[in-house]
Structure formats: C-alpha cells, structure tokens
Amino acid sequence: MQNEFPVDDVVAPLLEALQQSGCAILEASPGAGKSTRVPLSLLERFGSRPGRILMLEPRRVAARSVATFMASQLGEPVGQTVGYRTRTDTRVSAATRLEVVTEGVLTRMALSDPELQGIALVIFDEFHERSLNADLGLALVREIREAFRPDLGLLVMSATLDCGPLEAMLEAPVIRSEGRSYPVEVIYRPSASRQDWRDHCVQQILSVTADAQVILVFLPGRGDIRRVARGLSESGYGLPVRELHGGLPLAQQQQVLEAAANGEPLVVLATNVAETSLTIEGVTHVIDSGLAREPVYDPARHRSRLVTRRISEASARQRSGRAGRLGPGCCVRLWSASEVMASHQKPEIARVALDPLVLDLARWGCREPQQMQWLDLPPVAAWNSAVARLRDGGALDAQGGLTTFGAAIAGLGVEPALGMLILAGREQGLPVCAARVAALLSERDILSQGVDLRSRLQALETSPDRHRSLLLEAQRLLAGDPQDRQDWRQSLGALLARVYPRQLARLRQGEGNRYQMMDGPGVQLPPGDSLSGTSWLLILDTDGQPRDARIRLAMPLDETDLDSVLGDHAQWHEQIGWDRQRQRVTGWRQRRLGAIVLHSQPIASLTAEQQVQGLLEGLRTDGLGLLPWSEDCRQWQARVATLAAVEGEHWP
Structure with missing residues (x-):
C-alpha cells in the first residue's frame, strides 16, 4: 500500500505495541485513514496469527461503506477477504479474514461464544462516540481476555477522546497520529429569531456556492434533510444535491461517496454519519446546523427515544475539520459564537434506558454492574429501573436471573420492550401486526401528520413499495412466514395494553387533549389531532419533555381493550x-x-x-387550632411551652 495517509506513519509503532502488550489505543483525527488503512495494514502484518480480525463500527452505513472500500483496495468484491455483518445484512464467506461489524453484533457473538474462538484481534473504531453497545463490548472483551483469551488482541481507535481514563483502564499504550489539515475559517451565522433554521440553512448553502467544490451540510435527521433539499429545489439551485444517512441502501451510499471522490461540485446533506464514520472526499465547505439526533431516556414511554439536541464542542471541531483536508476551507455554523456548549457529549450509558444492557448482562451471568469493569459505571437509578421493568415483563426472575421468556426476547436482536411485543403478538395470533409495530417503533416515523398508530399500519398495507425497507425489517422479526389469525383493527389495542400497561393514559375530566398516564406523568395531544377526546390512549411516543409531554404516536383503546389489564393491575x-x-x-x-x-x-x-x-x-395542614380546647387549656399549654423553653432538660 502507498504511503498516502497520515496514519500510515504510526502503523509500525502500533503493530509493535500490539505485539508487546496485546492491547493499544490509537488516537487519529478524522480523515487520517484509521478506519481503512489501519485494518488493512494489520491484516497484512498481523495476519500471520490464526483467526479473523473483527472491527466494530457504531453505524450500519459506516460498516458497509468501510468494508466495501477496503475490499476495493484489495481488488476484490466485499465478502471475500474483507466482509461485513450488521443486524440486517451480512456479506462474509469462508475466505473472510477481516470482518467489519456493528457494535451489537460483537455482543451477540460473545454471548454465543464467550471465548470468541476464531477471532485474533478486536478493533473498536470511533470509540469516542461512546455508544452503549461499545461500552458493553469493551467490558465483555476485557473479561474474555482476562478469563479465557489472554492472546486476544484489542485495539481501541478514536478521533477525539480524553485517553487518560481509557489508558488507565486498559493499561495500554497510546499511539497518536496528528494528521495533516489546513486552516478552516469558522463563521457564525445564527438564524433570525422567528426564522425556521432550515430555511436559513438553505440561504447559507446558496451563499457559498460560487467557490465551493463539495459542500457538506450537517443536519440532525432525515426529515430535516428532505426539508432543506426541497428548499434548494424550489430556489432553482444548480448544483446536484445528494442525501447521506443511515437509511439509504448501500448502493446509494456508495454513489454519493463516489460522486464526491470524482471531483464534481455537489452538495451533500448528511446526518452525523459523516462526522467521523465516513470520509467524504473533496469537501471545501461545511455548513453545520449544530444539531444531532441522539437517544435519550423518555420516562413517559419507559425506553429511549431519539431527540434533536445541540452537539458538543468536540463534535463541532470534528465537523469543521472536514473542510480542511484538501486545502484551506470554510465552516459556517448556524448558531451564535457566544453560545455555551458542552465540551464533550455524555456517553450513552449515562443518558439512555439500560434495559438492553441489563438483559445482555443477565445472559452473561452478571446481575450487578459492579461485577464488570467499566469506563463509566452504569447509573444505579437507571440500572434499578431497567431491572424492575424486565421483572415486570417476565424477562428476569426475582433474583435478577434470565428467564426462558427473557432468553427468547434476547434472541430477537431488538430492544426488550419490542421483543416482548413480538412474542406476545405471536402468542395472541397477531405475529405480522406485532412485527410491523415493532419495526415502526424502532425506525423513524413514516408519516408527518397525526399521532394515530392505525394510520401508519394502514400506510404499510396500502403503499408497500414506499415503505419496503420497514416491511423487510418486520419480515426479519417474523422468523418465518406466519399469518395473523385475527384482524388487527379489533385486536391490536388489547395486545398493546397487555404488553405496555404502564403506558396507558386516560383523558382528564373536562379536557379534550390532556391525559393522565398510569404511572403519573401528564401528556397532551397536539391541538386539533384526530384522537382528541378519546377516553383512553396507549402512549407509544412523545417529544420527551418531563412535564406535559406532547404525544407523537398513540393507539386509541376502548373499554374492552382494558379488561385484562384492569384485572391484573387495578x-x-x-x-x-x-x-x-x-x-x-x-x-x-x-x-x-x-x-x-x-x-x-x-x-x-x-x-x-x-x-x-x-x-x-x-x-398537619390546618394546625392545632382544630382542637376543641378551652381558653384555660390553651393558657396552661402556653405556660408549659415557656417553661420547657427555659428549662428544657427537666421537661419531657
């Protein structure tokens, strides 16, 4: 391989560190080549060891793209020497020696084979993102190395990370690649107070077109990407506009990356998959919304949900750095320079529901978080809350051990709350509908109007071609080709109420859109929603606000849907x-x-x-004036109180 990337300079010391201690940390800036050059170099020089190299990526889009690029560097199709494996897609063969996987795949591999037989080296890429699966995977690999496989190599790679705690935890050497970058001019252009920030974003794209090659625009979600793309189209914008996000098929992702690499001027509207996971060639200008979609625990529906939040200073630096790889660049930030931002993003383990973590560790035989070694210990309150939910759902027994039902849930590869729904749907004769609801809840909303779940299910029936990827995910969850034995329109409400009783909500008396949930929080429907006035709702999604959260997805219920719930819980x-x-x-x-x-x-x-x-x-509320004491009694009480104040030690 030619010496074209900054990270090539540190491959030799990195290999030496791995050979001496079996463990190393690599810190390299975005674009240095760590995700593609390092694994291929290790395959070439570390490959004499028996076993495969396993590299973890935080996102499906990155796993597929990185594996495809590395395979092309070897002149092979993906699935030969280099392959990939995600929850929904696999390209590996008997010849595969370097396997790129999403982080959850490692967890399933370790739980199935605690010795990770056939694996010589595990690489954690983009570890600075600190996903829940990455933290769990690192804890599992540490225990595997200590208990079963001291020969198992471990490499943690990061774009920006305070390596001190990680270095102390792993007792591993840190190798740094400074990279080569050009200065990037940073300009702050916040939107006006009443202007939609996405319209402002369109204006900023139009303003930098003249001298730009590739304009990389960071947006939080697919809905925002569509909105900005529509604004550019309506303005008569001349440059090609491409979208890049995790929901795109692999072929379309590759087309975007190839178009940028070919040097043609274009605009790439991307989620934060382009922040560090993918390298887009030819970027001269970055326009940064300063926003990202990230999972946060939502107490109103008892699991994590994606919310749009302000990014950290570290993320902002990584994004702006994308404009400085070819030469001097420019980054336009759509917020004020005076805005105070967090220095780093909180790790997921500190801000999301821990139900999947608790269930996976129960399969591992761990019932208390202190039994494992963590970079950040799971919060006690979040851990206990997850244990309680899993016990209520029958996934854990009273001692915190895994039940047969819990093992079945864990085998589905989805979050436990959705696994409970899928298994209950199979039992109650609604396997297809339950799988579709689970797919709907695990992906982004397919409709932009109304909160009624029924309209989403009807859209899947009437427009299957439009929602093919979601239907394929539902088919995967079905584990076969069963049919519903009853009409979901009559039976789904009762099924959801049995599975998610804590998410029941009743209309508050005298109000048309405000509801009281079973476990306390108040929620409200958007004004004018078609479900306004419905007596009972099953709340499936909210905007995550701690008080009076706005409902985003719900199922209306009638009295018969509640029969079994009332019998069990009232x-x-x-x-x-x-x-x-x-x-x-x-x-x-x-x-x-x-x-x-x-x-x-x-x-x-x-x-x-x-x-x-x-x-x-x-x-307690009205005071001693309630007592029917005479005036003489009150005088006596006052004298006693005075004497007690003067000579307190002699008075009872």
Missing part, C-alpha cells in the same frame, strides 16, 4: 383525609390503575384508627 385503596371545607374527617374507597382513579365511593363508617389518621392529617 387495585382498591382506602383514602383517609381531612375535609377542610366541612371541618371533618372523610374516607373514600378508590379503585386505581396506578395514578389513574377509576372509581371512588365514600366510606360510610370510619373506625377509630381511621378517625385519628384523618384528624392528624388535618392538624
């Missing part, structure tokens, strides 16, 4: 209190579904104990 409680208006103790029997009061009736006769309980409640 309970009678006695409510004893003080009626301030009538100045008396009152008691009510209430049937509740969590925080939702279903029925309430007065208690006709209160016991003496209940009377005392209610009176104490009144004293």
Whole structure:
C-alpha cells in the first residue's frame, strides 16, 4: 500500500505495541485513514496469527461503506477477504479474514461464544462516540481476555477522546497520529429569531456556492434533510444535491461517496454519519446546523427515544475539520459564537434506558454492574429501573436471573420492550401486526401528520413499495412466514395494553387533549389531532419533555381493550383525609390503575384508627387550632411551652 495517509506513519509503532502488550489505543483525527488503512495494514502484518480480525463500527452505513472500500483496495468484491455483518445484512464467506461489524453484533457473538474462538484481534473504531453497545463490548472483551483469551488482541481507535481514563483502564499504550489539515475559517451565522433554521440553512448553502467544490451540510435527521433539499429545489439551485444517512441502501451510499471522490461540485446533506464514520472526499465547505439526533431516556414511554439536541464542542471541531483536508476551507455554523456548549457529549450509558444492557448482562451471568469493569459505571437509578421493568415483563426472575421468556426476547436482536411485543403478538395470533409495530417503533416515523398508530399500519398495507425497507425489517422479526389469525383493527389495542400497561393514559375530566398516564406523568395531544377526546390512549411516543409531554404516536383503546389489564393491575385503596371545607374527617374507597382513579365511593363508617389518621392529617395542614380546647387549656399549654423553653432538660 502507498504511503498516502497520515496514519500510515504510526502503523509500525502500533503493530509493535500490539505485539508487546496485546492491547493499544490509537488516537487519529478524522480523515487520517484509521478506519481503512489501519485494518488493512494489520491484516497484512498481523495476519500471520490464526483467526479473523473483527472491527466494530457504531453505524450500519459506516460498516458497509468501510468494508466495501477496503475490499476495493484489495481488488476484490466485499465478502471475500474483507466482509461485513450488521443486524440486517451480512456479506462474509469462508475466505473472510477481516470482518467489519456493528457494535451489537460483537455482543451477540460473545454471548454465543464467550471465548470468541476464531477471532485474533478486536478493533473498536470511533470509540469516542461512546455508544452503549461499545461500552458493553469493551467490558465483555476485557473479561474474555482476562478469563479465557489472554492472546486476544484489542485495539481501541478514536478521533477525539480524553485517553487518560481509557489508558488507565486498559493499561495500554497510546499511539497518536496528528494528521495533516489546513486552516478552516469558522463563521457564525445564527438564524433570525422567528426564522425556521432550515430555511436559513438553505440561504447559507446558496451563499457559498460560487467557490465551493463539495459542500457538506450537517443536519440532525432525515426529515430535516428532505426539508432543506426541497428548499434548494424550489430556489432553482444548480448544483446536484445528494442525501447521506443511515437509511439509504448501500448502493446509494456508495454513489454519493463516489460522486464526491470524482471531483464534481455537489452538495451533500448528511446526518452525523459523516462526522467521523465516513470520509467524504473533496469537501471545501461545511455548513453545520449544530444539531444531532441522539437517544435519550423518555420516562413517559419507559425506553429511549431519539431527540434533536445541540452537539458538543468536540463534535463541532470534528465537523469543521472536514473542510480542511484538501486545502484551506470554510465552516459556517448556524448558531451564535457566544453560545455555551458542552465540551464533550455524555456517553450513552449515562443518558439512555439500560434495559438492553441489563438483559445482555443477565445472559452473561452478571446481575450487578459492579461485577464488570467499566469506563463509566452504569447509573444505579437507571440500572434499578431497567431491572424492575424486565421483572415486570417476565424477562428476569426475582433474583435478577434470565428467564426462558427473557432468553427468547434476547434472541430477537431488538430492544426488550419490542421483543416482548413480538412474542406476545405471536402468542395472541397477531405475529405480522406485532412485527410491523415493532419495526415502526424502532425506525423513524413514516408519516408527518397525526399521532394515530392505525394510520401508519394502514400506510404499510396500502403503499408497500414506499415503505419496503420497514416491511423487510418486520419480515426479519417474523422468523418465518406466519399469518395473523385475527384482524388487527379489533385486536391490536388489547395486545398493546397487555404488553405496555404502564403506558396507558386516560383523558382528564373536562379536557379534550390532556391525559393522565398510569404511572403519573401528564401528556397532551397536539391541538386539533384526530384522537382528541378519546377516553383512553396507549402512549407509544412523545417529544420527551418531563412535564406535559406532547404525544407523537398513540393507539386509541376502548373499554374492552382494558379488561385484562384492569384485572391484573387495578387495585382498591382506602383514602383517609381531612375535609377542610366541612371541618371533618372523610374516607373514600378508590379503585386505581396506578395514578389513574377509576372509581371512588365514600366510606360510610370510619373506625377509630381511621378517625385519628384523618384528624392528624388535618392538624398537619390546618394546625392545632382544630382542637376543641378551652381558653384555660390553651393558657396552661402556653405556660408549659415557656417553661420547657427555659428549662428544657427537666421537661419531657
């Protein structure tokens, strides 16, 4: 291989570090060639060892693209010496010696074979992104190296990372490739206060066209990409506009990268897959929205959801650096220079639901997070919350061990909440519908209007060609070709209510769009939504706000859908209190579904104990003035209180 990339200069010391300690850390800036040059160099020089090299990528688009590029460098089709494996797509053969996989694939391999037989070296690429799967994978590989395979090589590669904690944890040498970059002029151009930032983004693209070769535009999601592309089209924009995101088929991703490499002027509208995971050639200008979609725990639906958030300073530097690889470049940032940003992004383990992590570790035999070695220990509250949900769902037993049902969920390769739905759907005669709902919940919303789940399922039936990728994912989850034994329009509500009882919500009295959820939070429908006024909803997605979250996806329910849930979860409680208006103790029997009061009736006769309980409640709220004491009694009380204050040690 020719010495064309900055990282080539450190391959020799990197190989020496791996041969001496079996473990190393490589820090190299984006575009230095670490994702493609290093694995091929190691394949050439490390390949004398028996076994394959396994390289982890945080995204499917990067795994496929990196493997395809490396295969082309060898003059071979992907799947020969270099292959890839993702949850939905695999190109490997008996000849494959370098396998690029998404991070979750390593977890499944380790759980199936704790010795990782046949693997000589594991490479973690883009580790600075600190995904949950990467942290879990590193903890598993560490334990495998210590318990079973001291010969297993480990290389952690990162674009920007404070390597101190990682270096201490792995006791590994750090090799740095400084890279070659040109100065990048950074310009701050925030949008006006009432202007849609995407319209402002279109204006900025138009303003830099004259001297640009490839304009790389960072946008948070596919909806934003479509919006900006439409704005450019309506403006009569002359340059070709290409989209790049994780939902594109491999062939279309390659077409975008090839078009940029060919030197033709164009605009690439990309999500943060282009931040570090992929190298786009020919970039002279970057326009950065400063936003990214990332998973965050949503308490209203009891699992993580993607939300749009401000990126960190480290991410902003990586993005702007894309414009300085060929020569001096320019980066336009669509926010104010005075805005304060976090220095680094929080690792996923500190901000997402931990249900998949807890389930995988239960399969590994670990019931407490302290039993493993972590770069960041999983938060105790998030861990305990995940354990409780998995126990409620039957995936874990009372001691935290994996049940047969939990093992079946883990085998599906989706987050546990969706696995529970898929298995329940098979049992209840709705396997196809349940798989489609799971696919809908694991991908981006296919409709931009309304929150009714039924409209999404109908769209899959009436426009299958338009939603082919989602239907293929649903087919994968089916594990065969079963048919629904009943009409989902009559049966889906009851199925969802049984699987997700905590996500039930009832309309608040006297309000058309505000709801009380079973476990406490209040949520609301968008104004004018077709489901307004519906008595019961099953909440499937919200905007993630902690108070009065806006509902984004829901299933309407009728009373019959709730029968089994009420039988299993509704309970009678006695409510004893003080009626301030009538100045008396009152008691009510209430049937509740969590925080939702279903029925309430007065208690006709209160016991003496209940009377005392209610009176104490009144004293707490209204004070001692409630007691029927005479003036003489109150004078005596005051004298005793005074003496107690003066001679406190002699008074009880």
